[in-house]
Amino acid sequence: MNGVNGVKAPKPVFPAEAASKEYAASLDAADPLRELRDQFIIPSKANLETKKLAKPGLSEDLSIYFCGNSLGLQPKAVAKYMEAQLDTWASMGVRGHFNALEDSPLKEWQLLSEQAAASMAKMVGAAPEEVAAMGTLTMNLHCLLASFYKPSETKRKILMDWKAFPSDHYAIESHIAWHGLCSKENMVLIGPDEGEYEISTEKILGYIDKHASDAALILLPGIQYYTGQLFDMPRITKYAQERGLTVGWDLAHAYGNVELKMHEWNVDFAAWCTYKYGNAGPGAMGGIYVHEKHGKVDDSAGDDALKFRHRLTGWYGGDRSVRFKMDNKFKPIPGAGGFQVSNPSVIDLTTLCASLSVFDQTSIPALRQKSLSLTAYLEHLLLKDTTDKTRQFTIITPSDPHARGAQLSLLLKPGLLHTVSQRLQDAGIICDKREPDVVRVAPVPLYNTFSEVWKFVEVLKGALGEGAASS
Incomplete structure (x- = not known):
């Protein structure tokens, strides 16, 4: 697999003692981001076993949570932000739309979506005006496709x-x-x-060439959810646009995971959820990106002759300067904000802003650097002392570090998934499985450690040996 821009990244070299518990602990001690872990509530084994209300400090025997690719852990800031929002609602009622309580971490409700968008813009490599906090992933995909999929007699297909x-x-x-x-x-x-499981960039470009005359749009995941493959977004975007295709990306597994430069790459549109690596809560509010060239509003001919890109319009996408005139003359907010439809849930925005407050303390490049190290260490331990013949699994995620995110997908030999899943569960290790034979493992740099990676591999290999012996 050729990595980003066709350059395959070198593999890190680990010393002979890398497989020891002490070596893993030394990596944790040297981790410049280690204090971020304290900003999350990590379920204890006692919580998981008793299914009672999670209380930080209930047990020091914490679980190992490698499931951030499905649902991120709760930031401690959520409780603080929720209390501030509830206090605003209780104290001000409807006036909370235009006023914020003193010392609140949240802006007034009318500006709360912009507060979230400004932080998300840094995470996806865009200007704040190119990002909107709105809806959820599927709804946002529908809204964007309604605007960007314009089939003609000859160009109808979607890749x-x-x-x-x-x-x-x-x-x-x-x-x-x-x-x-x-x-x-x-x-x-x-x-x-x-x-095979990887899709080479060359194969994608070949499909673009083949369908340049009959395709209107290409929509791909930034990271493939099943295999964990990170696609070469800048190269694919440029190649497709040069051949007349509109380009969109689903960033569900890329947001908060890898470095993104949506504006620099000239991507037309993108959508993402925020409950995976974004840690904003189950079903949390998502986000969209629309390149500035598609968000322009031309009012040079007057309000009665406004020119803007067609989209599914709604009241909340209207410019605040005229939003409350109620004259039914839609004037969209310039940029991605003009694609908003409904008044957003302030509760959802609150949990989103809380999660973003953690990201605001660091940077995606810093998180990505730790993620590369975590995943490389995981891969090293998984493959150590094994061969293609003796190994009970295959890593179907690309081996090139720059062609994957935080996730490694392990394809187990048939019949092992149940035993492995049970052993992991018994050890308090939470990761994701996909029937019939795949385990998805995602050490997240915000809150996971090298010691947890070491422990996971120890339990996994023990479970594989048990499963192989009983099969």
């Missing part, structure tokens, strides 16, 4: 990932049908070669 998350698949399928077209004929699935 997409072979194993797209159902949100993307269903959304694309429905928009093609909405235009009266056959989805089977106009959905082009880009998959790996037979027996």
Whole structure:
């Protein structure tokens, strides 16, 4: 697999003592981001076993949480931010739309989505005006496709990932049908070669060449949820746009995980959720990115002749200067804000802003550097003292560090998943499984440690040995 911009990243070299518990502890001691872990509530084994209310400090025997690719842990800031929001609502009622309590970490409700957007913009490499906090992932994909998928007589097809998350698949399928077209004929699935899991950049570019004359749009995941492959977004974007395709990215598994430069890469649009690596809570409010060129509002001919990109319009996308005139003359906010539809949930914005307050204390490049080290250490321990013949699993995530995020997907030999999952659960290790044989492991740099990686591999290898012996 060729990495970002076709350059394969070198593998780190670990010393002979790297497989020891003491070496893992030394890496933790040298970690410049280690204090960020204290800003999260980590479930204890006692909480998991008793299923009682999680109380920090209930037990010092904490679980190992490697499931941030599915749902991130709760930041301690959430409770503080929620209390501030509830105090505002209780103290001010409707006036909370235009006033914030003194010492509150939250702006007034009318500006709260902009507060979240400003922080998210730094995480996706965009100007604040190019980002909006709104909706949830699938709804946002629908809103963006309604604006950006404009099939013509000759260019109708949408290029997409072979194993797209159902949100993307269903959304694309429905928009093609909405235009009266056959989805089977106009959905082009880009998959790996037979027996492989990685999709090479060259293969994607080949599909773009093949369908340059009949495709209107390409929508791919920044990181493939099943394999954990990080696609070469800048190269694919440039190549597709040069051949007349509109380019969108689903950043669900890339947001808060890897470095993104949406504006610099000239991406047309993108959407993401915030409850995975973003830690904003289950079903939390998502975000969108729209390049500034698509968010322009031309009012040079007067309000009665406004020119702006067509989109599904709603009251909250209207410019605040005229929002309360109630004259039914839609004047969108310039930028991504003009794509908003409804008054956003302040509760959802509160948990989002709380999670973003943690990210505001660091940077994605710093987190990415630690993530590369964590994942490299995980890979090293998994492969140590094994061979292709003796190994009970295959890592189907790319081996190139720059072609993956925080996740490694392990394809177990048939029949091992149940035993492995039970042993991990018994040890208080939480990670994700995908039937029939895949375990997805995601050490998150905000709150996971090298010692947890060491412990996970010890338990996993023990479980694999047990499962192999009983099969």
